[in-house]
Amino acid sequence: MYGSTKKTPAPEFSEWLLENKHLSVAWCSLPGTAKRAELHALAEEQDGLCVYCGRRLEYNSDEHGQPRNHIEHFRPRTDYPDQAFSHSNLFVSCGPASEGDGSSIGMATCGVHKADDFDEDLFVYPSREDCQGRFSFSVSGDILTGTEDYAARKMVDILNLNAKHLVKARESQFLLLTLEIQRQLNNGYSSETLIRMLLGRQDGQTADFAHMLEQLIAGPLRAVDEV
Ligand SMILES: [Zn+2]
Structure with a gap:
């Protein structure tokens, strides 16, 4: 929820x-x-x-x-x-x-x-x-x-x-954004910038399934930074 x-x-x-x-x-x-x-x-x-x-x-x-x-x-x-x-x-x-x-x-x-x-x-x-x-x-x-x-x-x-359709939508969103984040990391963007991009949309609104993105992508990115 x-x-x-x-x-x-x-x-x-x-x-x-x-x-x-x-x-x-x-x-x-x-x-x-x-x-x-x-x-x-x-x-x-x-x-x-x-x-x-x-x-x-x-x-x-x-x-x-x-x-x-x-x-x-x-x-x-x-x-x-x-x-x-x-x-x-x-x-x-x-x-x-x-x-x-x-x-x-x-x-x-x-x-x-x-x-x-x-x-x-x-x-x-x-x-x-x-x-x-x-x-x-x-x-x-x-x-x-x-x-x-x-x-x-x-x-x-x-x-x-x-x-089924919600599970599929979440999986697609996760896969799409994982690839995008990986691509941007290779381009030299900082984790902080990427997390902002990840959780927000281009129109300044919160991304669909932001709670999932926070847990599966943003959290691990922050953890890497802290090491
Ligand atoms: Zn709903």
């Missing part, structure tokens, strides 16, 4: 909540402007990546009008209505359109796959400091967890984070 560093809700979202706190409001009554503002505030806390898989969030819809992201209620609002508007319970996840047409069996991942599944005794909260560290990566793109970390294993299943 990529995780999130919680800050504060979007002002438009907080203001609307304040104005409507005396009403028993449903999530669907949240105005579009307040919802969009909150979505962007949440995305910023996650470096613009899906809180679960770490792919770059996209903001447009596909040709069928399916959104490519959605605001995710970690504790489902059906079972936890009191947390429906709680900023600490909200994150941004890939939407149905991130998985092709979203209906292929085995393709859905992240919040779409999780749906209303939630086990109060067995979960890894995305804003916990140790969230990222409880998941590691193999060079072939698989997500690994500690053998006795049942909550982390459960999250991988609930979110379908080892779906």
Whole structure:
């Protein structure tokens, strides 16, 4: 899981909540402007990546009008209505359109796959400091967890984070960037410059699967420097 560093809700979202706190409001009554503002505030806390898989969030819809992201209620609002508007319970996840047409069996991942599944005794909260560290990566793109970390294993299943297309995407990203880093090292770039290039994109945004790149490439590069 990529995780999130919680800050504060979007002002438009907080203001609307304040104005409507005396009403028993449903999530669907949240105005579009307040919802969009909150979505962007949440995305910023996650470096613009899906809180679960770490792919770059996209903001447009596909040709069928399916959104490519959605605001995710970690504790489902059906079972936890009191947390429906709680900023600490909200994150941004890939939407149905991130998985092709979203209906292929085995393709859905992240919040779409999780749906209303939630086990109060067995979960890894995305804003916990140790969230990222409880998941590691193999060079072939698989997500690994500690053998006795049942909550982390459960999250991988609930979110379908080892779906074939995600594993393939991570492996491709790793192989591509390993080759590129090797090429640039041969060109005399410093490790520090390369790590910056690795974790960021040319447009200044965080790279897809930055947590995997940090663990498999940036970490070892720093270790070599320290020797
Ligand atoms: Zn995702």
